[in-house]
Amino acid sequence: MTSLESVATYLPENHESVAKYLADYGMSERDSRIYQQYYGFSEVRSDDVALAGQLVAAAEALPHFPALRGRIRYVLQARTMPVTTPYPLNPLHEARDRLGLRHALTIALNQHACASALMAVELAGRMLADDHAPDGLALVFAGEKNFTSGAHILGINTLMGEGVAAILVGLDGRRDRLLGFATQIFGKYHRAADMTEEDHEEWSARYSTVFSGVIKAALGRAGLSPGDLDLILPHHVNRLSWLNTLKVLGIRDKKVLYLDNQASLAHCFGADPFINYTTATAAGRLKPGDRYLMTGVGSGNTVSAMVFEH
Numbered sequence: 001m002t003s004l005e006s007v008a009t010y011l012p013e014n015h016e017s018v019a020k021y022l023a024d025y026g027m028s029e030r031d032s033r034i035y036q037q038y039y040g041f042s043e044v045r046s047d048d049v050a051l052a053g054q055l056v057a058a059a060e061a062l063p064h065f066p067a068l069r070g071r072i073r074y075v076l077q078a079r080t081m082p083v084t085t086p087y088p089l090n091p092l093h094e095a096r097d098r099l100g101l102r103h104a105l106t107i108a109l110n111q112h113a114c115a116s117a118l119m120a121v122e123l124a125g126r127m128l129a130d131d132h133a134p135d136g137l138a139l140v141f142a143g144e145k146n147f148t149s150g151a152h153i154l155g156i157n158t159l160m161g162e163g164v165a166a167i168l169v170g171l172d173g174r175r176d177r178l179l180g181f182a183t184q185i186f187g188k189y190h191r192a193a194d195m196t197e198e199d200h201e202e203w204s205a206r207y208s209t210v211f212s213g214v215i216k217a218a219l220g221r222a223g224l225s226p227g228d229l230d231l232i233l234p235h236h237v238n239r240l241s242w243l244n245t246l247k248v249l250g251i252r253d254k255k256v257l258y259l260d261n262q263a264s265l266a267h268c269f270g271a272d273p274f275i276n277y278t279t280a281t282a283a284g285r286l287k288p289g290d291r292y293l294m295t296g297v298g299s300g301n302t303v304s305a306m307v308f309e310h
Helices: 018-023 029-037 051-060 065-071 091-098 113-131 197-221 239-249 269-282
Strands: 003-010 015-017 043-045 072-078 105-109 137-142 164-170 176-185 231-233 291-298 302-309
Touching: 003 051, 003 269, 015 018, 018 029, 018 043, 051 091, 051 137, 051 164, 065 072, 072 091, 072 113, 091 105, 105 113, 113 137, 113 164, 113 176, 113 269, 113 291, 113 302, 137 269, 164 269, 176 197, 197 239, 197 291, 197 302, 231 269, 269 291
Parallel strands: 072 105, 072 137, 231 291
Antiparallel strands: 003 164, 003 176, 015 043, 137 164, 176 302, 291 302
16 A cells, blocks of 8 residues: 655745745736735745755755665656746656666656645556566655746745655555545646636636545545544645635634645645645644644646545
């Protein structure tokens, strides 16, 4: 059974206020207040460390990483953007080499955008199972740097920040066991930020309903219902959309939704739920036997949900 063996992160120390961040992109004070008061953002993180350095730092923070290096068969980078550096630079290959993992098959995937990280975990588990190597591991990276100015503000209600997660995926099921996964692509809205105004309004109206449907599908495959969830580790799109989704799911206790990091980190591409995992476990929010949800919605629009048992 696919499981998360360990998760570690790299978070830049530099903070920038949302007000200054948005002002640099020509947004008004009124728009800035909307992002802060309604969408729930206050700061964005970034630094001068190159993406390869961020990936290496996250991986080296994994417990007992040097001892596990020889068991890692795959390295996967889940990206939102198809291109993250100018050609011919390849931060994934650079990080792999610096980590001593040249023996591992190394690939990147991005077609699910910010939901690619969950797909990468699913794919890693499948590849390990096909290898019939019960002690094999896969190293999954999520999160990236803002390579272009267009990546800093996604759509009209999400701010992109920097933060990387390194996830070791295995099959022994002794840690965080994957109970159910569901994903659905809503291709009508594939133009994402370039959608027509009509399509954007339609997607906004449908979002909470279709998102809840995918969550329920993942829960159904785990034999669970929304009321069985002890914690939700979300993607940081915006607070308002999450509160609407909780209503559709019939979840009244807002404490189930772990939004502790959204204000200070913004949306770290596909890394959000895994960053939330590290801080939630450190804070004692997850106990053995707890069932929790990870989510991702990718620009384009791909909606994904994963259910785990801690």
